[in-house]
Amino acid sequence: MDKLNDTLQKKNLGAFYTHKLYAEKSLELVRAAIARVPTGNDYIILDRCAGTGNLEAGLTDEELSHCVVSTVEYYEYKVLQELLGAKVRHIIPPIEMTDTFNAGLVSGADALSKEYIENPVIKQYIANPQCTIILFENPPYAETTSAEHQRQRQSKKSSTWKQSYVVTEMKKEVKGTASNDLGNVFIWSGFKYYLRQPTDSYIVYSPVKYWKAQHLIDRKFVKGFAYNRRHFHTNIDACIMCAYWQNIADSRKEIEIAAYDIDDNTGTLVSCGLLPVKQVFTTYSKIYYDKRPIPDEQRTGILAGLNGLEKVGGKQRNKPATAPDIMGYMVAHSSGFDNPDLDSSLLIAARYDGNGFFLRKDNYLEKLPMFCASRYITYNRAWTERARIMKSADGADRYNADVASGKLAQFLLKCLLFTCTEMQNHMRTFTGSDGRFYRDELCLDGTNGKTIALRDIKGLIPGDREKAILNQWETVLQWAKKAENYSPSLTYGVYQIYAELDTSHVDETTGNTIWDNVELHTALAGLKTLVKDYYNSEIVPVLFEYEFIK
DNA sequence: CAGTATTGAATCATGTGTTC
């Protein structure tokens, strides 16, 4: 059905199909689970979201005769019925009745309904101690409160599944955001309602966050694979784990999964080595944010938007603050990297919707690794990284000790250099509506006197990479000063130069974009390349070492 | 080949309201 529906419909129902090669690969895990079935036992392989039966396609007839499958989408049900109906042990519902078709869905096949949980066909196996249960599923992942849904104002409309019986039950036991995701509901309910014996198994496709960050389950990891989400008919590279969980309690904090990409030309799996998945336990905001209270009399000033300028109008959720030692506002929230540019920002004043803290002159340097870490996914876009690597404050004790001892002094200055030359630093210099002059202190423009960054960066012992970046910055600044809009009274960072000085217009005859300052544009592009290389070689390894990313 | 257009599966911290 993924070809039949529009994008949002697809997202609502989570219809993304499993590539044949991935489905076949995961049969290794299913067969390992079958091998564990005690002698003399019957077993069933249950798939509550079978779609058109992709996962089951590679099973032998004998294995298929143990399968119990269902799908909630009517046209998929028709296909499933035709392809596997005669071979599987049960398809739910077994035959089509007059009321089976229900507004495009299949009556009685909604795995999240009470009716389904109590389905007698499945229940007979659950109740039978001589039967082993193996769940084998690629559940839908629908995060209907996601940024994209919100942009299209569809969050409410797309969230009807949240009214379901299973979600209601899950919320009684699982607190927090884990229940926001439809995929998590499947995983939770799988363990809750279907697995009962130590030899029962769950082989499930999902991004790792349910185990890594949300700690939704505490079962024994037997084996797993990492697959590229792109081959699930999506447009993004990200990591999907297919894991074999055994129904035995376990407290491992780190697992390894074997990664496989697909070469579309040859139609073969390409091994990409072993990837570690480490659990995360603490967020930056809990540990690293500067929580020093702000007196009421300092709660004046302006709020800033994501573009670094003053935000006027709209919903203002945050309170501004102004004080001699406040130099900006940093946001580095959430553990995942799904919306890196929303989840991290560096602004001259409080972000209008909060989720951050005020950067202060006395300790801003030790806060910068949070900003640096928040840029990881932008410069490491391989499919193995997104949805596997996350942010954490788990290394805080070691980090704080090494900051205190001075061991990390050079590293912090490297972070400073990166922060001052990276585009996502949206601090800008301007006069606010409150009449105050806001000056960007985290940039390397000394035209109007040294910024705090310039003062501190003197301590950096520059290697070749640092020298190259500093030189390139000088070139950028030189050309920026020749731009028409350049204002000598302002102190410019890279982003402000990009936004205000690196202007362009469209040639009326050719329709081409003409950069008003080609040299400036070229110099900026050169700087970006240098900064990216610098980040990955000098900063990322230390961020991993101290578990800012893991 | 260069320039242009399009794209992003898969939240969570926060404030506020509610309950005890």
Added chain:
DNA sequence: GAACACATGATTCAATACTG
């Protein structure tokens, strides 16, 4: 008044796909 529960709500960028 503490603890809990839940509704709320927001791009930017680089990479890639496409076009001529």
